[in-house]
Amino acid sequence: MPSTEQDPLSLSPPSDEFVQLFTRTQRRLYLTILSQVPRPDDAEEILQNANVVIWSKCRQFQSGTNFFAWAARIAALEVLKFRQRHARDRLQFSDEFVRTVVDRLEEESPQFDLRKKALTRCLTKLRSDDRKLIQLRYASGSRGKFVAESLGRPANSVYQSLGRIRRSLLECIERQLKSTPETV
């Protein structure tokens, strides 16, 4: 649910710079939100809510300041609102956990791009069946259990396969990072 019910017809178009910054920070914003919720699926909804607010406040953003920091503050508020709204029906991470994780994410964020490149290479190294399974899992915006249904495999076996593949991707990423000059 968008947290504002502002009539979109009244929105004034944002500047090109704003659109560009907005687009470029979407992924990182998503990761930040993702780290704070026990249900990964909720991250999409929160991102959407945050985007509605970010967009509606485009006039408040001052060119030249740190867009991501500004957007992340809005996102943090949206995470909070989401948690309040779902205080009963969702598990929640503790405040301490969220703080710790967000700080660490920030700390490690300079590595994200390298890690993503490594991931791209590692995906090519997967056995083709494994790659297909991973693609099926993520391409459809799906979840393990739906993948299991569509493959006609028991859910647990699909969970196991996905876990094995994700762990091997992580190991591969770590290996790749070690072998790049920056980390030697």
Place this chain on the structure above:
Amino acid sequence: MSTERKPPRELATLLERWCEDRLDAADLTRLEQLVLTDDDALHQYVAYVQLHGSLFWDAALIGDPVSAEPSSSDVQNEPPPVILTTSLRERPTAARFLRHPAAVVLSACVLVGAALGLWATAQKGGPPDIAGARVADTDRSLPPATPIESPAVDVVRPVDEAFPQLTLDRPHVDRASSTIEPLGPIDVEPPAVAISDPPREEEDVVAAIDRLLAESWEANGVTPSPVASDAEWLRRVSLDLTGQIPTLDALEHFENNRDANKRANTIDEMLSGDEFAQYYTMVWANQLVGRSQRTAHERHALQRFLLAQFRQNRPWNETVSELIAAEGSAEENGAAGFLLAHLNNQAVPATAITARLLLGRQLQCTQCHKHPWNEWSQEQFWTLNAFFKQTRIERRDSIESSGQNPRTERVLVNTSVGGPTYYEDRRGVMQATYPEFEDATIDPGPETNRRRELASLLAAGADGQMARSFVNRCWARLFGYGFTNPVDDMGPHNPPSHPEVLERLTQEFIASGYDVHQLMRWVTSTRAYQLSSRMTEGNAVDDPAAGDPPLFSRMPVKTLTPGQVFDSLQVATWGKSRGTYAFDERRDQTEAWVGQFFEMLENEENGETSTFGESLTQALVMMNGPLVAGAVNPEPGTVIAHILSDRISDDERVRRLCRAALARNPTAEELSRFRRVLGQARAGRSDDPRAAVNDALRDVYWAYLNSSEFVTNR
């Protein structure tokens, strides 16, 4: 980064559970504990967030992972991913539609509408808003409201197996070549009743199912949803039986038709027309052989065979027998296309796919190990496999080969080899086995045509499993859920949700002589199939998307397959049924579109998994390209051109656009929003207000076609 960072087992398990949304309260506490007390665990958590998030965001870098390399190393200003996959991601093609601010406004309007509508519908079962189709899963998949994007579409979980539709064709084929039977007659004994006998009383079957389902509703304390409106029902049955939305004309005609039997008549018309045969050919060809590009001509030949079978409504057991027993090349005998695709690797794929698709048995796993709760043993896999081991694929000069154009073709050849076949058991010991199916053994001598024997055993259907499997699949295709979940994993370990309904339909289907049309007629005539998809207070507990066995007290919402999306967009563009196209034309159009889409996904080998790799998401990416642009381009002859040029009010234009895309009238809220948009457009261009309004109307159509409602079948 210097320390070895392999997550300890417990942490890895927790992180995996997080990825799959399976954390419970105890897991969560433990995860927090580990992450807060151990720096490595914290790093691992962040690494998982980054991995899972990146895979999700880039949708596992679909297609060509190499080209998905980011071009910038500046994390702060990361460029949009190159490979765009889901509606959540930046969409380069969207820009072209932003012709003027109205488009932005419309998009935003639809997006917010989507969120509100979705929520409202999910909560109260109120009227749908644009993009407000209640998703089968949860309300989780709303797109981020990024007004620069097109109104994104909610992704609903794939139904049944992710069957993509390949729309097909029947290029210059004469009847003779598709029904050729080089083998001579197969021993297909349609059991009990011959197909020419008068059909049994339909009311009996339908009434029995209605009664059984009503009993289960009562037992579970649910009240069924009300009957769907004519428009909702027509769109549903069109998509289910012909793979496309109804035309504006068909919708008007149906709504104005006062005949009390109009639903039954419509079903009959669809089944007897060519659309059903074409659509089911696509569905089955994809399941049988996927869409491997290497053997396109063999796949096309198989399609021609299936098309002939469905057109003549041949008994399903005959179709299966011909697939199993086929010999020769695909050109001679289209049915050969099935096994030509699967005889590699000791015929293991042929065995597994036959069992799964045609018998609803999952044998893949028993191939190498004992399945904990599947009654099929490893040996049973290999006894079925033994039927296929006599057959080889040979190459020879094609019958179409000529001096200038030499070609070879692959041919299924039975060899006169008898005796045991071998497999390696779990301890690595070679075991000998003989063909055996459902306790029936055959003479293992060299003179026996093993596949012919298997075809006969299957067609005779001693225990009805082939019919049961087909019934289950057809039901799942029409209702979104089969009686078992997964649909192709039947057996004592996975009891059906409605055993009596399944059994009654199975026995009737067999008694009808495996009459596919009749089965479709029965199922689409049930009360359950007439029901609205809207959740009511009385049936909120019937929520199969939450993992409970479905009660069919309302119509589950299905997601359109890529093929349905393509055909429906063509209908929305040109206003005529896809069945009216010449095959060549239709094939060229569809393969050009679906083909480029599947190149993205196609990796290498294996016909079996290539039938799975499809999802709606990719279709949407493509859909936001030239296809929808074409649908809103008022070329002569298009739906949009008619609507813009007819002498009607702008309100009526909006109404028709909505009906052409979604087969319903616009809601009051949509109408009032669009009125304002049209008013603003008119005011904004005093020199040519008509052109401005027409542009805005095109944006309205674009918004409707891009709504999540368009790609759902309610």
